[in-house]
Amino acid sequence: MICSNGFARLPLLQQTSTAVFVDNNTYPEKAMNSVSIYKTLGALACSFFFVSGASAKPASAPPIVELIVPYSPGGASDTMARVIAPALQKATGSQIVVVNKPGANGAIAGAYVARSEHNGSRILLADLAIALNPILRKATPYNVEKNFSPIALLGTGAFVLYVPASGPATLNDFLAPNGKDRTIAHSGVGSLGHLAAELLQQKTHRKIISVAYQGAGPAMTATVGGQVDAMFGSTASGMGMVQNGTLKALAVADHTRLPGYPDVPTFAELGVDGVYAVNWWGLIAPAGTPKDIVDWLYDGARQVLDNQQVKDQLKRIEVTPTLKDAQAYKDLISHDVAQWESVVSQAGIKID
Structure with a gap:
């Protein structure tokens, strides 16, 4: 050829x-x-x-x-x-x-x-x-x-906060007091998704429980199924499910919006400063x-x-x-x- x-x-x-x-x-x-x-x-x-x-x-x-x-x-x-x-x-x-x-x-x-x-x-x-x-x-x-x-x-490659299709519509809704702790899945202790969840808790003082899974795939499956409230993940890991309507992307953990998610605001745009989780x-x-x-x-x-x-x-x-x-x-x-x-x-x- x-x-x-x-x-x-x-x-x-x-x-x-x-x-x-x-x-x-x-x-x-x-x-x-x-x-x-x-x-x-x-x-x-x-x-x-x-x-x-x-x-x-x-x-x-x-x-x-x-x-x-x-x-x-x-x-x-x-x-x-x-x-x-x-x-x-x-x-x-x-x-x-x-x-x-x-x-x-x-x-x-x-x-x-x-x-x-x-x-x-x-x-x-x-x-x-x-x-x-x-x-x-x-x-x-x-x-x-x-x-x-x-x-x-x-x-x-910035990380994104994903929630199930039936989850909160906005970041404010996610962070609002609702009488219970929020749960965020991640792919293992010390992973970027885990650290991002801890960073979000430290910046917002919203009680968040990090839930470890054996890899990003199981963590994403649990998020789609509603076993947890959210997950921080890469663009690649979540885009297909955002496109088919099984996940929603609430916020981008970077200084600027992502080309793949031009309509998804950054945390700073939504009033939450300092949430930066970028590979x-x-x-x-x-x-x-x-x-x-x-x-x-x-x-x-x-x-x-x-x-x-x-x-x-x-x-x-x-x-x-x-x-x-x-x-x-x-x-x-x-x-x-x-x-x-x-x-x-x-x-x-x-x-x-």
């Missing part, structure tokens, strides 16, 4: 001249629909050629860069890596090798990258868990603010990585997100493309560490 740009379309995982994918699979992350994943990857086999030419490459830049994914193949982070890798390779001029290194909620991959040489040859596709792990698990073998050099934020994905390197290497990789990331087709593919997996440079990304990590440390401390959450 021939792409519109004139290049032959080859099966992405067989293109030895492009990004390489290595599976060190031992632990599962929440899987995405495999058909959706391979539609995404097939489109990218063509679209990465539209990235502008390679960034100015420092003399010390490595010819091969391992992009470490902290989860198993098939999850959101893995799919994102496979979306960006071919375009990042085109932009940087170095081969990008995607390596899955799952386990311990991302801590294994985080420690692996933190201990690596600080020459740009190994970087992590991090998500918010990299910052939450040291807060929740005292044995985490890295300090996110000391052991890494942020490169670029690539995308975000993110970005590139980070070991601490001490030279500035010229960080700048080179950042420029590659910038070119990746300049590619409209890449951005469209990220939106298909409910990632909002969001570019921030190294300092802005570092500031975001520091903000989130401070916020979630406070929430965890006040709520008395402990995992180990």
Whole structure:
């Protein structure tokens, strides 16, 4: 098959001249629909050629860069890596090798990258868990603010407060006293949905009981069925049920409304300030990585997100493309560490 740009379309995982994918699979992350994943990857086999030419490459830049994914193949982070890798390779001029290194909620991959040489040859596709792990698990073998050099934020995914179709019509109705505690489902102790529920309680002083389920799927099922009053979840987890009328989206836990929910206001718009629960994905390197290497990789990331087709593919997996440079990304990590440390401390959450 021939792409519109004139290049032959080859099966992405067989293109030895492009990004390489290595599976060190031992632990599962929440899987995405495999058909959706391979539609995404097939489109990218063509679209990465539209990235502008390679960034100015420092003399010390490595010819091969391992992009470490902290989860198993098939999850959101893995799919994102496979979306960006071919375009990042085109932009940087170095081969990008995607390596899955799952386990311990991302801590294994985080420690692996933190201990690596600080020459740009190994970087992590991090998500918010990299910052939450040291807060929740005292044995985490890295300090996110000391052991890494942020490169670029690539995308975000805000959480949304969902209620059953028969539930409260507005956030005010949800928070209004009704003689009983509200219940909010989540996918497990220390998950972002759990922390968001605790944050909402702390900001509003409305008594909320967090109810843990074995994963996001069972938590969402309980919410749809009315066994609990609500759930914080991602856009991807709830959009289909909002569209078919089995769930309602009451508020977005971000500073701005979401493209997927343009009619759903933020908590701040509804008079509840400080409810911010946003997952993110970005590139980070070991601490001490030279500035010229960080700048080179950042420029590659910038070119990746300049590619409209890449951005469209990220939106298909409910990632909002969001570019921030190294300092802005570092500031975001520091903000989130401070916020979630406070929430965890006040709520008395402990995992180990």
